[in-house]
Amino acid sequence: xxxxxxxxxxxxxxxxxxxxxxxxxxxxxxxxxxxxxxxxxxxxxxxxxxxxxxxxxxxxxxxxxxxxxxxxxxxxxxxxxxxxxxxxxxxxxxxxxxxxxxxxxxxxxxxxxxxxxxxxxxxxxxxxxxxxxxxxxxxxxxxxxxxxxxxxxxxxxxxxxxxxxxxxxxxxxxxxxxxxxxxxxxxxxxxxxxxxxxxxxxxxxxxxxxxxxxxxxxxxxxxxxxxxxxxxx
Numbered sequence: 376x377x378x379x380x381x382x383x384x385x386x387x388x389x390x391x392x393x394x395x396x397x398x399x400x401x402x403x404x405x406x407x408x409x410x411x412x413x414x415x416x417x418x419x420x421x422x423x424x425x426x427x428x429x430x431x432x433x434x435x436x437x438x439x440x441x442x443x444x445x446x447x448x449x450x451x452x453x454x455x456x457x458x459x460x461x462x463x464x465x466x467x468x469x470x471x472x473x474x475x476x477x478x479x480x481x482x483x484x485x486x487x488x489x490x491x492x493x494x495x496x497x498x499x500x501x502x503x504x505x506x507x508x509x510x511x512x513x514x515x516x517x518x519x520x521x522x523x524x525x526x527x528x529x530x531x532x533x534x535x536x537x538x539x540x541x542x543x544x545x546x547x548x549x550x551x552x553x554x555x556x557x558x559x560x561x562x563x564x565x566x567x568x569x570x571x572x573x574x575x576x577x578x579x580x581x582x583x584x585x586x587x588x589x590x591x592x593x594x595x596x597x598x599x600x601x602x603x604x605x606x607x608x
Contacts, residue, residue, distance in 0.1 A: 377593055380575070381412040383603040385419055385450055389428045397431050401438040408445055416469060416601075419450035420459040436463040446507065452483055457497050467507030467542070470494035474512055474529055477520035478549075482513070491532050495539040502540065510536050511545035511577065515561065516553035526561050533565045543573040543599055548588065551581030555591040566596035575599035 384404055388395055395403075400418070407415055417439065418432035432449065439447060449465035451457045457468055472490035473479035479490045494510045501508035515529050533544050546565060548558075558576075566574050576592040576599070578585040589600050 376598075378414065378599045379412070380414045380416060380448070380599060380601050381407050381603070382416040382577070382601045383407065385416040385429070386577075386601070387603040389419065389426055391428055394428060394430075397435050397438060400435055404439055408440070408442070413444055414446045414448060414467075416448040416450060417465075419452075420456035420463070420465075421450070421452055433459060433463040436465055448507075448509075451497055453493060454497065454500065457500055461501075461504050461506065465506065467509065468497055468501035470497035470501075470508065470510040470541075471513055472510060472532065472536070474514045474524045474532065475518040475521045478514050478518050481520070487528075487532070491535050495536055498536075498539040498541045507542050508539070509542040509545065509575070510539075511547050511575075512536075513547045514549045515546040516548040516557060517550055519550050526564055529561060530564050530568045534568050537569040537572050541572065543575045544569055545575035545577055545599070545601070546592075546597075547577040548579060549577075551579035551585070553578065553588050554584060555587050558588045558591045559595045562592045562595035562597050573598040575601065577601040 384400055404415055418435055419429045420432055421429055423430035446466045448467045448469050449460040450469045451460050460468055472494040473482055473487055476486045479485050479487045483490055498508035498510055512532055536544055574597045576597045578588045
């Protein structure tokens with residue numbers, strides 16, 4: 376069985392220039408649930424000055440219907456974000472690390488290795504708090520600053536992250552450059568490396584290969600796929 380994670384309220388909206396109200400976000404999430412979504416990334420707990428669209432995620436969580444069969448995920452980048460997410464009542468924390476130093480420094484002010492350590496800590500602390508914890512490797516298929524990313528490096532990151540026992544490890548094609556052949560090779564390598572921990576994938580359709588990449592990833596062993604408003608993340 377393949378699980379779908381709806382990421383539209385976070386990834387689908389975070390770069391929109393027109394701010395979306397909390398009421399409209401809550402309605403979007405309610406409609407996603409009505410359409411069958413059961414794991415939903417509702418927003419991120421980050422500095423609103425850096426990502427204005429994600430301001431008020433704490434209040435948004437309080438507006439959402441509580442259902443035993445629905446899991447609300449909050450993206451967190453550090454311990455402060457996790458503390459906010461836990462206080463807001465999120466069900467699952469989504470940590471992020473990045474596959475290249477340049478992107479990691481620009482995105483999180485850390486090296487790639489440091490981002491793995493921070494993400495692992497977030498997962499462990501979320502689990503200790505009785506919540507779920509999972510992690511995404513950003514720029515796993517290519518970096519806007521450093522170009523190609525060695526598969527061996529991504530696999531090594533995944534192995535290290537697996538030590539924190541996350542619910543899943545996601546491979547994100549952050550800039551939409553992955554090709555089906557590359558997806559097949561990397562997903563198979565990570566699946567083999569992390570054993571029973573499910574591999575999740577996150578693609579963008581910027582080069583019209585997103586759907587093909589998702590199909591190939593599932594055939595290669597991925598068990599969770601991100602989607603946004605019925606499409607790809």
